[in-house]
Amino acid sequence: MTSSPPRPGRDSRVALLPPRERILDAAEELFLQEGVKAVGVQAxxxxxxxxxxALxxxxxxxxxxxxxxxxIVAAQYANAFDRVEAEHAGDGRAQVLGVTRFVAxxxxxIVRRGCPFVNSVAGLTDPGHPARRLIQEHKAEQRRRLTAMCARAGAQVPDExxxxxxxxxxxxxxxxQNGSVDRAGDRLVAAVTAVLERGTAVREEGR
Known part of the structure; x- marks a missing residue:
């Protein structure tokens, strides 16, 4: 899940932010606009x-x-999972759809700025780069949490x-991001709902 809400700590009064926050804000803007590889420290x-x-x-x-x-970006998505799980405690189907709506x-x-993870991976060609490993670990943790939600929803094979x-x-x-599909959010929610229904129906039929 890679939709990109505003980074925590961002303030419209940028000049009032501490230097570290200003640097992170500037880096985010430039990394999303130009890619992590193209942007220099001076810029x-x-x-x-x-x-x-100072940087x-x-x-x-x-x-x-x-x-x-x-x-920081990965932590935002972890927080989104936390919120969905808290709002729909024990209801795996509602949790999966909550995450889906968050992404939608x-x-x-994403259309305006691109996906921070997809864009960054493109510029991090070294598989051992710490940031690339961070992305892989973030994706693996999200998959683990989503699998647990699917299990709570009653899927017979939650991992699948x-x-x-x-x-x-x-x-x-x-x-x-590439503009290839219209109404992507609506289509996404409908498609995930169909997968959930099919995955849980298999379990019901097998009982």
Whole structure:
């Protein structure tokens, strides 16, 4: 799930933010606009109204800055899962659909800015890059939580159902980003609902 809500701590009065927050805000803007590989530290420092020396006091390297930015973005999605689980305690079907709606509602932002994880992976060609490993761990944890939701929803093979749903969630975001499908959010919710119904119906028939 990669829809990108505003980063925690962002303030419309950017000049009033602490230097570290200004740097993260500037990095996010530039990374989403130009990609993590293309953006230089000098450009980030200038956008943050600071200096390279000040930036390096907060982040030892550009890679460390990329990793911290993606860590914050990943935490937003973990918080979204937490909210959905709390709002629909014990109701796996409602939890899965809650996550799906969260992603669907974020698709307009994906259209404007792109997916932070997809865009970053494209620029992180080294499989051992810490930020790339962070993305992989984030995706694996989301898949684990989604599988648990599918189990609570009554799916006979929760891992298979969560794999299909993950495929739909990721595909919807790519489709929204490249403009290949209209009404991507509505189509996503309908498709995930159908997968859930099919996955739980199999269990009912087998009883």
């Amino acid at each position: 980030i420092a200038e956008r943050a109204n600071t200096t390279k020396m 390096y006091r907060h982040f030892a390297t550009k890679d460390a800055l990329i990793e911290e930015w993606l860590r 509602e974020g698709l307009p932002d 159902v969560s794999a299909e749903i993950t495929f739909l969630l990721e595909g919807a975001q790519v489709s929204a």
